[in-house]
Amino acid sequence: MGKWFDLVLILLIIISVLLVMMESIKEIDVKYHKVLLALEWVITIFFTIEYIARIIAIKKPFKYIFSFYGIVDFISTIPLYLSYIFAGSQVLLAFRVFRMLRIFRILKLVQFIGEASQLKKALKASRTKIAVFIYVVLILSVIMGTVMYLIEGDESGFTSIPRSIYWTIVTLTTVGYGDIAPQTNLGQFIATVIMIMGYGIIAVPTGIVTVEFSKQPKGNGKIAKVNDKFDVHLNTQSCPYCSKEGHRDDASHCYNCGNILNE
Incomplete structure (x- = not known):
């Protein structure tokens, strides 16, 4: 039911x-x-x-x-x-x-x-690494944006350092709106380097989360693993105290809060 x-x-x-x-x-x-x-x-x-x-x-x-x-x-x-x-x-x-x-x-x-809780745990476990990664990307964006502002100037649309940082982030994430584009040879070379770096940068957080996700214990499906064998069925019964679901059919207490499931 x-x-x-x-x-x-x-x-x-x-x-x-x-x-x-x-x-x-x-x-x-x-x-x-x-x-x-x-x-x-x-x-x-x-x-x-x-x-x-x-x-x-x-x-x-x-x-x-x-x-x-x-x-x-x-x-x-x-x-x-x-x-x-x-x-x-x-x-x-x-x-x-x-x-x-x-x-x-x-x-x-x-x-x-079912895997939502595993993904949440993986994101929580990798939050420090992702935060450091984003911090590095922001520093890189500020540096490269400032360099592009000095090289290109107002004539190419790089009217300020914040606007140049905006262009760097858009280019680094491989979005590329095209509203601003470098005109000088040196600027185009730097833009090419930033674009190539963007593909590598996108792969980093994906790898971090994937590794943490693979470390998460399985068992949110219909069959739980017990003694290296998939032989225990999990039901949709909710705990009357904490509302957690996914209890074993032979369970008398909640795996989350420890209270009795059926009184």
Whole structure:
């Protein structure tokens, strides 16, 4: 039942995000506004029931309410109600903002991805290395931007050091908008070096996160590894205290908080 509920919830999240996108298309909104609004109310009511049910079901509701997923669930539920509370022509802009907040429902999909926790741990473990890497890139951008400002000058569009740093970052990340381009031979040579460096720079954080990700223990899938054998099934049962999922079928206590699963 928990699995079917999750599947229905995923489908409604995707439909809701598509409804927001279709509302932004004027031709579709003018023609099908009432249908889109009716569907949105159905989905909003479902999310409201789900949010209240989670608060009632868990034994420590405030821990859920102020958690990441609790805040996401609240943001996913409240916008349509707010858009009708703040009525009046002077707050039409706020009305639109509240309605657009529904796009954050796509964040609710994160909790259904088994490897999301592993990726989060990998990013957390590599945050120091990535921070140092970004620091080095920023220093390099400042140095190369200053050099390009001295070489090219105002005639080529490098009107200031900040603007030259902007060009360096755009070039280093291989984006290359083309709004500024070096004209001198020396400037073009330096730009070529920066572009080649950009490909290597992009690969560095990818490698850092990949290494940390490979170190993360597996076991968020349906089968847990016990004694080097994949023979223990994991279910979708949620802990009534901390709402963690993915417990073994033979588990009597939560692996996260240690409380009894079924009292």
